[in-house]
Amino acid sequence: MRQLTIDLGARSYPICIGEGLLAQAELFARVLRGRSVLVVTDETVRDLHLDRLLQGLRDTKVATMSLAAGERHKTIASVESVCNALAAARVNRDGAVVALGGGVVGDIAGFAAATYQRGIDYVQVPTTLLAQVDSSVGGKTGVNLPAGKNLVGAFHQPRAVVSDIATLRTLPARQLRAGLAEVIKCALIADAAFFAWLEANLATLLACDAAALEHAIARCCEIKAGIVSRDEREQGERALLNLGHTFGHAIETATGYEDWLHGEAVAVGLLAAASLSQRMGASAAGGSGIGAADVKRIRALLERAGLPVEAPRIGSRRALELMQLDKKVQAGRIRLVVLRAIGAAVLSDDYPDHALAATLQEHFGA
């Protein structure tokens, strides 16, 4: 087992990553012993993993509730149902929420914990690769509106994260691959050597090798933790973690959050961000972006991971419209994350408009 600490002063918390952690009562007892707990999960994960987690929670007073599975249930109504379940279980301010599931469960349960009685503790037990590398660090919680993804939410740090690698073996291959998109994103943002490690170890990861997964998850959490601890409320640097996401959110919104998994949309978004970066480099005096060979490497790794590299042809105008609804818009201008190099992302709002237009046309059609 590896343990990292996310360093946020009074809100610091540990992330435990390893095989078979769900049933390890001592991990949970540190934070939850003797407290009233509501376990929130979904119907799929409940059948696979709830029993083992209840072993791990044997020192606490537990109620459970199951949400319907799927991004389409990431709504304010689901948050309300969790809050009602908390009240029914008589959970008070000294109680806690345990989120057992993927990013959707974590986001809903985390937002409910952030707002029930104006904030109670929660513990994340992510069961997808995406959730283990992404939503377990950063404290973002929230739900979708019809108008867009994650438009309502709160910053709320968990008290602990327990990532059991064994849960990844029950994951559909498509979900595992979608998680790899976020792993590749982390490497692209901050660590060229990790990107090369991924190129060398992709097959091992896809085979769910425990050591490889532990390394990849831990490295992503470290990268993300470094960024988040310097910018908890997303005033600046933290926005780097949105590499590929503004493009990706447009795809998810256009397709109603159903046909595309988040990681799949991000994969295409990463490639779109890479294309834009290449165009900026070509147009800048000093040639500050990445080159065609880098874009090719990124595309190749995404393809080997079984991820999509073609966006739906919704048209560049519609794509731009959806991107403008994104939270990253400031004073009307979309701030985007671009690559100076593999392993070096930067924020930009001075990209040439024609470079963005050409990128959108390339990926989304005229």
Next chain:
Amino acid sequence: MRQLTIDLGARSYPICIGEGLLAQAELFARVLRGRSVLVVTDETVRDLHLDRLLQGLRDTKVATMSLAAGERHKTIASVESVCNALAAARVNRDGAVVALGGGVVGDIAGFAAATYQRGIDYVQVPTTLLAQVDSSVGGKTGVNLPAGKNLVGAFHQPRAVVSDIATLRTLPARQLRAGLAEVIKCALIADAAFFAWLEANLATLLACDAAALEHAIARCCEIKAGIVSRDEREQGERALLNLGHTFGHAIETATGYEDWLHGEAVAVGLLAAASLSQRMGASAAGGSGIGAADVKRIRALLERAGLPVEAPRIGSRRALELMQLDKKVQAGRIRLVVLRAIGAAVLSDDYPDHALAATLQEHFGA
């Protein structure tokens, strides 16, 4: 006009109190000039005051929405409708919410501002006495669940509060009186001289005299601000502001939030807290509580303010059950605010059980 500053470091904000402030554009421009703003109001207040506020907001880009009026609409669904309106108005992170109305509008709109895009600015324009003295200081936002009042919410400080005393003249007398319950509460907690001032000036206040209202509102805000600035997140001292509220919430929950105004329930709660305090004094060795004469003074002032002093006869067992659902419960024990003297409230969880039982029987029936 009076201006106070609520001192919360980076989250400090001004409260302006005076006659005819709604239309004063320079008050709003300080915070909102050039920004996208959604004004949230209710159908009653819209017809009375929206036009004047829109004069005050002439330097900003304004959309408006009206909620149905009444505590029964203080729901998660209303928050969702505000968030959808924000998205429809294309309000981004640099936009803001302006809440024009009483406590219900302020709590809903404030919670929407706290969570839309994980938090945007908001400005409170309270139009009831209750909201001007109570919800304008402290940053509490939130909504009710079927299981209880204010069970879901967030701490979110406004960027400014503009309290126009002229709006109080359109208030039904019953609402003005309900607001006086919170004014009396502030005096009871922290300021015996202010309590005496209220005894002397009650008729002037009930007649909506501008100078008297300005003084009373400002004094309440000062008292509350002092407490909140020492304990923003309600870890300790801030709980004093709940004097009368745990009893009051039981009444509101039992009666479905409809028959009783919040301030009316608080009035009865203040008297119940006074009774309990008297019983504690009588049972303690040193006689640390208030005396029968104090309880009589409190009852007399509440009665002169036209406030109810009799609780609904829901029975002491049901009252206790509802109080136990309150957020102030820790480790199963209800923490209550009691009076050592008029003007000196303290937190207590070591009240004798028989004193609470007798108090509940006196007020709620066997």
